[in-house]
Amino acid sequence: MPIKTYRQAINEAMAQEMRLNDKVIIIGEDVAGGAGCDGERDAYGGVMGVTKGLFPEFGESRVIDTPITESAIMGAAAGAAQTGLRPVAELMFMDFLGVCFDQIYNQAAKFRYMFGGKVECPMVVRTMAGAGLRGGAQHSQNLTQMVTMVPGLKVVCPTNAYDAKGLLITAIRDNDCVIFVEDKFLYETSCEVPDEVYTIPFGEANFLREGSDVTIVGISNTVNKAVAVADRLAEEGISCDVIDPRTTSPLDEEAIIESVETTGRLVVVDEMTPRCGVAADISSIVAEKAFGALRAPIRKVTAAHSPIPFAPALEDAWMPQESDIEAAVREVLGYTR
Amino acid sequence: MSTLHALTVPKWGMSMEEGEITEWRVSVGDKLAVGDELVDIETSKIINAAESPFAGTLVRVVGEAGQTLKVGSLLGVIAQGDATDAEINEFIAAFVPDASGASLAQASDAKAPVAATAEAAPAAVRTPAVSAAPAATGALSQGPDDTDVNASAVARRIAKAHNINLHNVPATGRNGRVSKHDVEQAGGIRIVAQAVASVATGASNEPQRSTADDSHIASTPVARRMARTLNINLNDVTPTGKRGRVSKEDIERSAVSATGVAFYREQKLSGMRKTIAARLSESKQTIPHYRVSVDIEIDSLLQQRAYMNKTLGHKISVNDFVIKACASALAQVPEVNVQYTGECIRQFDQADISMAVAVKGGLITPVIRNAGAKGLPQIAAESSDLARRAQAGSLAVEEFEGGTFSISNLGMYGVDQFDAIINLPQAAILAVAAGVKKPIVRGDSIAAATVMRVSLSADHRAIDGAVSAQFLQALKGFLENPASMLL
Numbered sequence: 001m002p003i004k005t006y007r008q009a010i011n012e013a014m015a016q017e018m019r020l021n022d023k024v025i026i027i028g029e030d031v032a033g034g035a036g037c038d039g040e041r042d043a044y045g046g047v048m049g050v051t052k053g054l055f056p057e058f059g060e061s062r063v064i065d066t067p068i069t070e071s072a073i074m075g076a077a078a079g080a081a082q083t084g085l086r087p088v089a090e091l092m093f094m095d096f097l098g099v100c101f102d103q104i105y106n107q108a109a110k111f112r113y114m115f116g117g118k119v120e121c122p123m124v125v126r127t128m129a130g131a132g133l134r135g136g137a138q139h140s141q142n143l144t145q146m147v148t149m150v151p152g153l154k155v156v157c158p159t160n161a162y163d164a165k166g167l168l169i170t171a172i173r174d175n176d177c178v179i180f181v182e183d184k185f186l187y188e189t190s191c192e193v194p195d196e197v198y199t200i201p202f203g204e205a206n207f208l209r210e211g212s213d214v215t216i217v218g219i220s221n222t223v224n225k226a227v228a229v230a231d232r233l234a235e236e237g238i239s240c241d242v243i244d245p246r247t248t249s250p251l252d253e254e255a256i257i258e259s260v261e262t263t264g265r266l267v268v269v270d271e272m273t274p275r276c277g278v279a280a281d282i283s284s285i286v287a288e289k290a291f292g293a294l295r296a297p298i299r300k301v302t303a304a305h306s307p308i309p310f311a312p313a314l315e316d317a318w319m320p321q322e323s324d325i326e327a328a329v330r331e332v333l334g335y336t337r
Numbered sequence: 338m339s340t341l342h343a344l345t346v347p348k349w350g351m352s353m354e355e356g357e358i359t360e361w362r363v364s365v366g367d368k369l370a371v372g373d374e375l376v377d378i379e380t381s382k383i384i385n386a387a388e389s390p391f392a393g394t395l396v397r398v399v400g401e402a403g404q405t406l407k408v409g410s411l412l413g414v415i416a417q418g419d420a421t422d423a424e425i426n427e428f429i430a431a432f433v434p435d436a437s438g439a440s441l442a443q444a445s446d447a448k449a450p451v452a453a454t455a456e457a458a459p460a461a462v463r464t465p466a467v468s469a470a471p472a473a474t475g476a477l478s479q480g481p482d483d484t485d486v487n488a489s490a491v492a493r494r495i496a497k498a499h500n501i502n503l504h505n506v507p508a509t510g511r512n513g514r515v516s517k518h519d520v521e522q523a524g525g526i527r528i529v530a531q532a533v534a535s536v537a538t539g540a541s542n543e544p545q546r547s548t549a550d551d552s553h554i555a556s557t558p559v560a561r562r563m564a565r566t567l568n569i570n571l572n573d574v575t576p577t578g579k580r581g582r583v584s585k586e587d588i589e590r591s592a593v594s595a596t597g598v599a600f601y602r603e604q605k606l607s608g609m610r611k612t613i614a615a616r617l618s619e620s621k622q623t624i625p626h627y628r629v630s631v632d633i634e635i636d637s638l639l640q641q642r643a644y645m646n647k648t649l650g651h652k653i654s655v656n657d658f659v660i661k662a663c664a665s666a667l668a669q670v671p672e673v674n675v676q677y678t679g680e681c682i683r684q685f686d687q688a689d690i691s692m693a694v695a696v697k698g699g700l701i702t703p704v705i706r707n708a709g710a711k712g713l714p715q716i717a718a719e720s721s722d723l724a725r726r727a728q729a730g731s732l733a734v735e736e737f738e739g740g741t742f743s744i745s746n747l748g749m750y751g752v753d754q755f756d757a758i759i760n761l762p763q764a765a766i767l768a769v770a771a772g773v774k775k776p777i778v779r780g781d782s783i784a785a786a787t788v789m790r791v792s793l794s795a796d797h798r799a800i801d802g803a804v805s806a807q808f809l810q811a812l813k814g815f816l817e818n819p820a821s822m823l824l
Contacts, residue, residue: 203511207490241490254510258491258517264530295530336593 001192009161013168028090032065074103081123094129108177109152120175128184137307148248154178155249166200183221203250211239215259219270264295265332274302296335299328339418342391357405393417409434480504488515547572556583609699630792653717662815664688664709670808677799691740694727704740754790764796
């Protein structure tokens with residue numbers, strides 16, 4: 001099977017869906033790539049090169065380059081979706097959610113409900129999130145929790161290239177507004193990705209490792225760190241279930257609870273705030289629904305409750321690292337009543 | 338096509354640099370499985386059997402019995418498939434030793450099992466079944482391949498462990514998926530987490546509980562309230578709070594012990610610990626030990642020692658007197674200065690006295706050679722030097738090997754008496770307790786004397802009881818009349 005990067009997998013998903021269905025359009029800042037500079041259009045293919053090649057193939061009626069107006073992008077996409085198009089709108093950095101959030105959570109998320117099911121909103125908001133690339137406090141946040149909390153939105157957090165392609169195709173075909181959160185740390189990572197079109201269902205967690213001592217749930221790139229930790233601990237005879245929920249809404253609660261019922265111990269990792277984050281949410285679900293199975297307190301490993309520092313050393317300290325995950329696993333294992 | 342594997346001298350412990358081949362347990366041509374014991378190797382500390390890390394046929398023995406080889410040196414060659422002599426010779430010629438000695442596992446040193454490591458194959462899943470249900474037989478296990486059945490990861494895992502075909506399980510889970518609950522229902526089982534993880538476990542012991550009044554024990558109000566709720570008596574709690582009060586934390590700690598969960602850590606066996614374990618187990622299990630003890634009055638000895646040290650400026654310990662006296666007694670009763678070899682009894686002409694020295698993590702027995710020919714100041718100088726360097730770990734092998742008789746002295750801890758285990762291949766060891774002032778009957782009256790009890794452990798195969806008694810009699814004579822050692 002061919003090896004593709006996360007970036008290529010996302011690009012391929014969009015290109016293949018656009019070829020299969022001419023209702024699929026792309027809209028966003030710099031999605032044509034290189035607009036406004038001296039070079040050719042498509043010179044860059046977007047700020048991260050994810051939409052490269054789409055503009056030359058599908059033209060400016062389907063790959064719509066916009067001014068820097070996130071609110072207009074989301075509003076246009078939400079309106080277009082009601083008319084039957086299937087827009088894939090790009091929110092360049094998830095940090096910019098604030099300037100367009102009304103269009104997403106008050107409009108796109110609520111059309112179907114408020115209009116009694118007479119209207120659907122089949123749009124995708126692709127956005128990139130995540131720290132570690134020295135982007136500073138306004139270009140590094142993962143705000144997955146802010147969209148996960150909104151009823152009417154579906155939220156996808158692909159953690160590898162294979163999942164990215166299958167989940168994005170599912171997102172484009174879905175008839176509701178889907179927020180597709182790309183971890184920018186992963187664009188250069190690669191794995192085997194089929195050339196064919198395939199879908200991965202929402203709400204189906206993926207077990208990356210299986211074990212019996214501790215359940216580790218990781219959101220976005222943190223799950224890859226959890227896998228590395230689990231593999232190291234396996235050499236000591238400690239075995240972990242490492243669960244990637246793939247989508248935070250809908251969330252495969254059942255898979256997490258079932259795993260905790262067999263291990264009795266839970267470590268939840270995300271790169272969000274410790275309060276009201278996805279890790280906090282999963283912790284509360286397990287505490288409510290699997291309390292009797294717990295043999296140790298649930299341990300969250302999250303970012304610090306502070307803006308993301310620009311100083312590299314401070315940013316590294318702010319982020320959940322493998323060592324933090326390992327310490328948490330050892331802590332829950334060492335717990336005795 | 339054949340594959341050749343090198344068997345090399347393993348590294349048992351940090352200090353091991355070489356090993357002597359004592360005996361091959363297999364011969365050329367033998368078929369070997371992984372884990373078969375191949376060859377006994379002796380180091381300065383231990384004899385152990387090396388296990389085969391490979392399956393195949395032993396095609397060549399390179400290291401012969403009696404040879405001493407560096408760690409990582411070639412011991413032999415194992416082939417998988419047919420190998421010609423030329424191929425084997427070429428393999429041996431091309432062999433480069435690796436001093437880490439990693440290719441041969443020690444018999445007792447099995448590595449911890451490694452769980453799932455490869456993404457493609459999440460292997461070795463231990464199913465933590467508390468209610469261990471019997472594997473499903475009959476109808477539940479029958480059916481076509483169930484890999485395509487939509488089931489949750491945990492449900493699939495449990496079904497596999499209990500031999501349940503997922504086709505036979507009604508799916509009621511999320512989106513028509515077979516859930517853990519579905520499998521449990523179908524199989525009549527219930528899977529719950531282990532109370533204690535497979536690692537970091539706790540051991541239990543029944544705690545002693547007081548019933549005495551504890552109202553006078555200083556305690557914080559919260560701690561007292563908790564103690565009452567938890568039925569903990571404050572007499573049983575070690576106070577660590579401010580001004581010696583029992584704190585909430587102290588109660589919590591006490592509650593942990595009351596629930597029977599004690600903490601423990603596992604410490605890897607050091608090379609020294611392994612040697613002590615092997616040697617003393619062998620001694621205790623194979624030697625018919627018996628013990629004879631006697632009280633020795635040492636007032637005269639202490640008086641002369643005080644004169645030697647204070648007036649003459651020596652630094653002679655009571656133990657130095659014991660070493661000297663043992664050497665003198667061994668000269669008088671040489672039947673105790675022996676070793677039992679199986680074929681004969683070896684009787685030594687001189688007394689090389691091994692003295693047990695406690696060091697960090699174990700003990701070691703440096704030797705005072707020919708102690709009978711040495712004066713007390715020389716014995717004192719040697720023994721303090723050996724003890725100091727034993728603590729520092731800088732003894733040379735020849736300084737702690739050999740020895741014909743051992744002394745173990747716990748007098749400095751004030752013990753009344755104890756027995757020692759014979760230090761193989763020797764046949765006797767003297768256990769020396771503290772010298773304590775005691776009332777003794779002398780004639781028809783009671784007098785005070787400083788009494789030191791010694792206990793001789795002897796190997797009955799070589800030394801009979803009467804001989805031991807004669808030895809102790811001689812020893813008592815020398816220690817009670819130190820001047821007689823001059824004779």
